Amino acid sequence: MIKRAYIVAMLGFATLLLGSATPSRAQLPADQMTTLALPDPKPNWVYVLESSPVSMLERIWIMDGETRKLLGTVFGGYQANFEISPDHREMYTVDTWYSRGWRGDRNDVVTIFDAHTTNVIGEIALPPKRLLIVAKRNSTSLTSDGRFLLIANMTPATSVSVVDLKDRKFLGEIETPGCAQVTATGNRQFFSMCADGSMLTVQFDDSGKQTAKSQSKPLFDPNTDPMFDQPAVVGGKAYFISYHGKVMAVDFSGAEATAQPLWSLLDDKDIAQKWRPGGWQTVTFAPKSGILYALMHQGGEWTHKQFGTEVWAFNANTHARVGRIKLKTAGYSIMVSNADKPILFDMSLYPSKLETYSAPDGKFLGVYDDIGAPFLLYGP
């Protein structure tokens, strides 16, 4: 305390000296230091999840996509996931913490943040079994009404933890044998992808108990053409794309998942030129225009994580290609915003960049450099 008083006094003295040495101009008022808060998010904001290469702790960069300005940050735990409540009042990280940093006892928790102040306002303890994987969108999921947070577990037995965000408590687990991840497709429903290419649809009640469970027939063949495990999800519908460029739209609004006929991102010329989708977050959908965007590169077999040099835009109803955006920097993840004038975000891990393009015409708008080691993009 003495030290602090001394510093304050010395600063005051320095201010006096500086004030007397400068010519007589209107003096600037003394600064009043405060803490800023975030406004309500705009449709063109983007939340970038970044993972430290050494600690594997995560940081969320809250960016204004139009100005490409960093507005604030949220910090999460080891291999954390991130969610934003539909009413934009809260944000959540689903964390694993070890009591002594990289060692000690494991604690899994949901951390609740005020979405405006970014202050921690609550915590919900979880069984220490959440799926630990390089961050994927569907390791966790919020129900459409924002009431329940669903968390995929893997020990390696698979299940889903159900957390009641209203009552701030962990309710229990729902077993999902042979199926992994979790994506909510309504208020009390989620799906998981299964090893044989089928989809498991689960319904549950307000107490977190499963009320119905239905596994579809295999909808695709993982042996010949695996679907990427991070589809673009809009309401009760999910658009999956495959290693070889097929699109599968799946309707999850009923008790059992049903797939529409496959269609291809590629024509014969594209196939001859070895175009295929790849990256991390490889597909995104703009509900207002009905346009599906896929991150594309030229490569052979097993190049499904190769960075994409172009983003291709398709009318999801007619399957016609309506745009082809050449990226300045090859991207690892893409996302299109749900705004009237949508922005296509292209994120690269190496070099670390977040680029913005107008969508679907693909005009380059700008870049934000050095955004850590980013993996995922979220919209508000």
Next chain:
Amino acid sequence: MDKFVESLSRTIAQRTSRRSFLARLGAFILGAAAIPLLPVDRVARAQADFNNFNKSTHKNPNDDLTCDYWKYCAIDGFLCTCCGGDSHDCPPGATPSPTSWVGTCHNPGDNRDYIVSYRDCCGKAACGKCLCGNTEGEMPIYRAQLDSDLIWCFGAPTMVYHCSTSEIVGVK
């Protein structure tokens, strides 16, 4: 294939004393009974060509300090060889995970395809050196046995990931 599965099971059994873990692994495998246990019967056809991680300028399949080392055809993470370990040994203080995912790599030295087990070293913070992202035969999480993005420290004392190795399990 059966021989390989038997050998892998034996390896796991030898390397873990945690019955509860084996029970959980059993549940996982039973849950996935609709699929072949270890569907590695497809030889990864393509050579590991372009990717954006730390590749050497001149590919050298014999240099185990680079992502181009033949045994690393689908390795994903920090190479233990760059962290005080070896291609199949953990650095000091890290614990080999009893579980792993598997792949098939072609050795140009003897022109054979080898089944390799990508075993993580666990119990220390990430090494951070020589990041590789090879993907031959790598599958999404719904085929967990072939997924490289998981923290493969199941059955190890902790789920803290340090680095990755590639261990020859047998000839395909």
